[in-house]
């Protein structure tokens with residue numbers, strides 16, 4: 001299991017500039033009066049939604065992620081609240097218009113029992129019109145065949161840059177990918193500091209996701225393959241669901 005507290009310190013350096021999904025989540029939240037973000041991390045999505053006046057609650061299992069998210073709020077936002085909570089043990093005394101799990105958050109659940117448990121808890125926070133939206137990926141041939149270390153650089157605009165190399169091992173039977181990262185932080189092109197992180201995610205194929213949603217009492221209303229709502233063949237899945245009419 002991934003130690004997300006351990007990730008919190010480096011999370012924004014790696015992912016704060018990732019904005020591909022932001023306008024999608026902003027658009028779908030336009031008609032929602034109350035939003036729950038599950039696995040809100042350091043507030044990459046939560047804070048912009050709150051800044052636009054949305055009533056939003058962000059929950060995350062990592063108290064460090066939440067601490068960092070709270071530290072980023074520069075002016076009081078009474079419409080925003082953060083809570084440390086496990087998505088399989090959701091306990092909130094409210095129903096939401098929109099429930100989102102962005103940026104592969106649902107894949108942190110490493111077996112189908114936890115996935116079903118989470119969906120059951122989500123169900124208790126829904127009213128008839130609640131929309132549930134999550135995005136996930138599943139490995140394609142290219143990812144499966146990647147033998148060598150993947151190398152990339154981030155944050156070149158700032159005084160420091162990050163050189164990241166990662167390598168993934170697949171557990172095909174349990175649909176898990178275990179990724180190890182080596183992160184080399186270089187300050188002013190001179191001194192550097194190396195740290196190591198790892199994470200495990202579970203991938204699901206489209207039909208499997210549809211099945212576990214249907215089994216949990218949800219009906220899938222839309223599936224997209226990217227944040228422009230296209231249906232192209234890609235390894236990204238964006239699922240929109242609502243409660244099945246009973």
Ligand SMILES: C[S@@+](CC[C@H](N)C(=O)[O-])C[C@H]1O[C@@H](n2cnc3c(N)ncnc32)[C@H](O)[C@@H]1O
Pocket residue numbers: 004005015038039040041042043044045059060061062065085086087088101102103104105108109
């Ligand atoms: C990839 S990050 C996404 C963060 C944020 N939503 C974003 O888009 O930047 C996944 C987040 O899910 C959280 N998480 C993992 N397992 C969780 C669980 N069981 N319950 C609640 N949050 C969890 C992690 O701590 C992490 O912050």
